[in-house]
């Protein structure tokens with residue numbers, strides 16, 4: 284079992300065949316079926332689906348209307364259906380944004396922080412401009428995602444071309460509409476499987492199987508699911524680990540860590556007593572910095588040393604940040620590790636494609652993740 288580029292790409296491609304894996308679509312069900320099969324084929328035992336019920340969200344179409352023109356937009360989760368919210372267009376740098384539809388930029392802070400700040404400042408809504416063009420075709424990109432606002436406040440994303448049009452109309456009345464939809468009582472699934480240990484101890488590995496709707500979402504996060512499959516095969520084919528290694532492919536991550544939250548709620552003792560929570564999310568991407576985030580210094584040192592030996596200069600990012608599946612487990616009490624190459628400006632766009640992944644570099648990240656996993660799975664508790 285080699286932790287090499289072709290092996291990792293093969294495992295990743297299986298989930299990509301499903302296409303975008305948006306919650307609430309048939310592809311979500313298909314993706315869980317594929318992961319069940321991949322987990323079983325990898326040699327995991329007791330592979331199961333764990334259902335959870337929540338209010339999922341569907342984007343639908345959206346638009347910004349100003350000066351008689353209608354521009355296409357993408358709603359950001361959890362924007363509600365908008366029959367038409369009207370306000371004067373403003374810039375986020377304006378002193379007073381009360382009741383304004385504010386044009387924000389992706390070049391600034393995160394979409395979640397922007398939405399929170401603008402809502403607190405009394406804005407009627409946000410139109411966030413994705414300041415990015417595709418590396419290959421040069422076309423403008425729209426970045427979608429969740430705002431973490433926690434309320435259904437109007438937030439839309441537009442591409443840079445639309446953004447330029449809108450900025451020419453600051454001070455004029457604009458109307459935002461969205462055909463987004465809330466799927467009340469929607470059922471999603473986590474897929475769980477084990478490589479049983481010969482002794483006590485538990486390591487939990489998480490990677491989300493869902494994605495946004497604009498692309499097959501290779502780096503975010505079919506790659507993480509592929510890495511889980513490869514690591515499970517290596518454990519199953521090699522020496523039996525001391526600790527049980529539990530693999531949890533989560534659903535609903537993109538809309539606020541729903542699967543991880545559900546898992547922790549269903550298994551509070553176990554989720555809070557893992558010796559390592561290893562989260563795989565954007566473990567590699569075509570651009571950015573390899574950031575090692577860890578709750579234990581020994582994992583930080585091991586990961587940075589392993590990365591250096593692979594020719595990757597990583598940086599110590601401190602404790603894993605709360606934007607991915609690690610966070611509910613950390614709150615429950617388990618120390619976490621999350622490393623990936625972050626800063627890619629094409630994530631959550633139509634450009635997150637398998638062909639953009641760098642197989643050998645992604646495999647180097649996989650070997651870093653494996654070193655940390657193995658240090659606990661085979662090590663004394």
Ligand SMILES: [Zn+2]
Pocket residue numbers: 491503504564565
């Ligand atoms: Zn992700």
